[in-house]
Amino acid sequence: MPKPVDSSTRTNILLDGLWRFVPDSEDLHEPWKTTLPGSMECPVPASYNDIFVNPSLRNHVGKVWYQRICHLPRGWDQDDTILRFDAATHAAEVYIDDEHVTSHVGGYTPFQADISGKVYPGRSFRITVSVDNTLTNETIPPGKVITTGNGKPSQTYYHDFFNYSGLSRSVRLCSVPKTRVEDITLITGLEGSTGTVIYDVATHGDAKTVQVELLDVDHKAVASGKGLKGELKVSDANLWGPGTPYLYTLRVRLLDGSTIVDEYTLSVGIRTVEVKGLQILINGKPFQFKGFGRHEDIPIQAKGHNDAWMVHDFELMKWCGANSFRTSHYPYAEDVMDYADRQGFLVIDETPAVGLNLNIVGGLFGAGRKPTFSKEFANDNTQKAHESAIRELIQRDKNHPCVIAWSITNECGSDEDGAREYFEPLVKVARQLDPTRPLTYANCLTSPWDKDRIGDLFDFIGINRYYGWYQNNADLASAEIALEKDLQGWQSRFKCPLLIMEYGADTMAGLHAMEGLPWSEEYQSDLLTMSHRVFDKIEAIVGEHVWNFADFQTGPGIIRVDGNKKGVFTRDRRPKMAAHTLRKRWTEGRQ
Numbered sequence: 001m002p003k004p005v006d007s008s009t010r011t012n013i014l015l016d017g018l019w020r021f022v023p024d025s026e027d028l029h030e031p032w033k034t035t036l037p038g039s040m041e042c043p044v045p046a047s048y049n050d051i052f053v054n055p056s057l058r059n060h061v062g063k064v065w066y067q068r069i070c071h072l073p074r075g076w077d078q079d080d081t082i083l084r085f086d087a088a089t090h091a092a093e094v095y096i097d098d099e100h101v102t103s104h105v106g107g108y109t110p111f112q113a114d115i116s117g118k119v120y121p122g123r124s125f126r127i128t129v130s131v132d133n134t135l136t137n138e139t140i141p142p143g144k145v146i147t148t149g150n151g152k153p154s155q156t157y158y159h160d161f162f163n164y165s166g167l168s169r170s171v172r173l174c175s176v177p178k179t180r181v182e183d184i185t186l187i188t189g190l191e192g193s194t195g196t197v198i199y200d201v202a203t204h205g206d207a208k209t210v211q212v213e214l215l216d217v218d219h220k221a222v223a224s225g226k227g228l229k230g231e232l233k234v235s236d237a238n239l240w241g242p243g244t245p246y247l248y249t250l251r252v253r254l255l256d257g258s259t260i261v262d263e264y265t266l267s268v269g270i271r272t273v274e275v276k277g278l279q280i281l282i283n284g285k286p287f288q289f290k291g292f293g294r295h296e297d298i299p300i301q302a303k304g305h306n307d308a309w310m311v312h313d314f315e316l317m318k319w320c321g322a323n324s325f326r327t328s329h330y331p332y333a334e335d336v337m338d339y340a341d342r343q344g345f346l347v348i349d350e351t352p353a354v355g356l357n358l359n360i361v362g363g364l365f366g367a368g369r370k371p372t373f374s375k376e377f378a379n380d381n382t383q384k385a386h387e388s389a390i391r392e393l394i395q396r397d398k399n400h401p402c403v404i405a406w407s408i409t410n411e412c413g414s415d416e417d418g419a420r421e422y423f424e425p426l427v428k429v430a431r432q433l434d435p436t437r438p439l440t441y442a443n444c445l446t447s448p449w450d451k452d453r454i455g456d457l458f459d460f461i462g463i464n465r466y467y468g469w470y471q472n473n474a475d476l477a478s479a480e481i482a483l484e485k486d487l488q489g490w491q492s493r494f495k496c497p498l499l500i501m502e503y504g505a506d507t508m509a510g511l512h513a514m515e516g517l518p519w520s521e522e523y524q525s526d527l528l529t530m531s532h533r534v535f536d537k538i539e540a541i542v543g544e545h546v547w548n549f550a551d552f553q554t555g556p557g558i559i560r561v562d563g564n565k566k567g568v569f570t571r572d573r574r575p576k577m578a579a580h581t582l583r584k585r586w587t588e589g590r591q
């Protein structure tokens with residue numbers, strides 16, 4: 001299932017726009033069989049939660065229904081028709097007219113249905129989709145539906161961002177040839193100045209001849225091959241690298257005699273990634289990460305993909321001097337990955353496995369500990385869902401040069417009984433699926449270096465630390481000592497590269513104070529500077545990602561005021577003082 005592309009043999013129609021919409025209720029019976037009742041319409045792509053002025057819809061638990069009428073163009077009579085959802089958060093059932101055509105679980109990866117034979121050229125048809133946002137202990141991410149005092153269901157979860165739901169990415173109708181390219185896997189490498197591209201093409205139907213060409217930016221063929229598998233060599237290759245994102249185009253053609261049966265194109269960045277000693281090498285050179293943990297989170301549209309906000313966010317990151325980010329805490333829209341390829345940003349690509357830790361809150365506030373890896377919480381079914389999230393992420397993003405590592409979980413209970421048994425098989429699956437990229441995870445303070453049980457399974461370790469905020473609040477001098485001791489511990493035990501994946505402080509934009517006052521812009525900036533002093537002393541540290549790029553919305557709770565305020569930018573992307581501090585460090589080398 002490669003990403004839809006336009007080519008001489010393929011056409012796509014975007015089905016974005018307003019869809020009929022209704023939250024599920026007991027009165028609805030087989031709603032896909034008729035026009036959805038009521039007058040609500042919801043934009044796609046967007047999370048539905050903040051669109052309507054309705055608290056019960058904002059906090060809705062369970063299914064909502066989307067529906068629209070489509071026409072299959074008259075000429076679409078030779079080829080297959082695929083209906084593709086870039087994502088549905090978190091589970092979907094799809095119907096064409098009265099018929100169920102596909103279902104999918106997992107909120108941030110694409111799925112599709114072959115609807116050929118169910119729709120007819122020149123005729124209209126009805127698409128109805130249910131999207132269910134329920135999280136349980138057997139979903140990724142996990143959650144729990146409780147019944148409140150007034151008897152209503154309420155979704156609780158173990159992660160710190162709002163459970164935005166719905167069709168937050170595009171929906172497409174695709175016309176593809178019956179004999180077609182179904183998948184491509186690329187591995188790029190370097191032999192001296194010669195770039196290598198190993199390709200493996202899978203087809204649907206019987207392709208007679210497979211022709212592969214690598215085109216440079218001027219569309220000149222620089223290498224070519226025949227057959228489903230092979231290796232292309234490009235002498236004096238232009239490399240894809242941070243800030244210098246040269247992209248070739250791989251053009252795969254399936255031919256029957258001289259007739260082009262299918263043509264599929266894919267951007268290719270030739271680059272290598274390696275972990276060597278305490279360093280991460282990109283194209284053989286040590287790389288120092290500067291950047292952010294982020295969220296897909298904007299006003300009103302929430303997790304809905306939006307090109308204007310995306311381009312602006314990249315501009316702000318560049319302004320700061322950032323060269324990389326992590327897709328905390330779920331796979332981002334494919335448009336973001338494509339754009340990162342073109343802008344030369346390095347991406348640590350994360351699964352939605354956030355919240356596999358029952359002890360974060362307990363750890364912070366001294367409450368009793370509960371077992372995370374147990375029948376009642378992260379059990380065999382959770383692990384299966386996690387495996388499927390890893391498979392779908394790697395399948396979707398395996399050919400992006402920007403992706404230089406997979407992060408398979410954020411802040412799991414890695415010090416607990418059962419953690420190793422849970423993660424070891426998942427690491428194995430990820431390595432089988434992609435033997436070329438390093439694997440990592442983001443470690444939580446509640447699983448310190450001397451208690452963690454999984455660090456050695458990974459190539460480098462992500463460290464999330466909040467000294468000066470959740471620990472040593474308002475005492476940066478003590479925070480500095482504690483942070484250094486902690487990081488030295490990781491370095492001496494694991495002897496692998498360490499990437500700071502989170503550090504930061506909640507900050508009210510506009511609050512200023514001279515005296516080290518938490519929540520002030522000065523305090524956030526000072527905390528970052530203090531942390532940088534420590535990072536610069538530790539040899540194994542390969543860089544830093546600040547938490548967070550921008551303020552973002554969270555679930556309700558007494559430690560959040562209208563969301564998490566650790567952004568270096570506000571939610572509407574205005575800089576706090578910390579943005580200037582980072583710019584000085586990342587563009588001028590000042591601490």
Ligand code: BDP
Pocket residue numbers: 159160329410411464502547564566
């Ligand atoms: C870390 C989480 C992140 C939170 C952050 C915070 O990885 O999702 O938003 O802490 O508390 O534990 O701000």
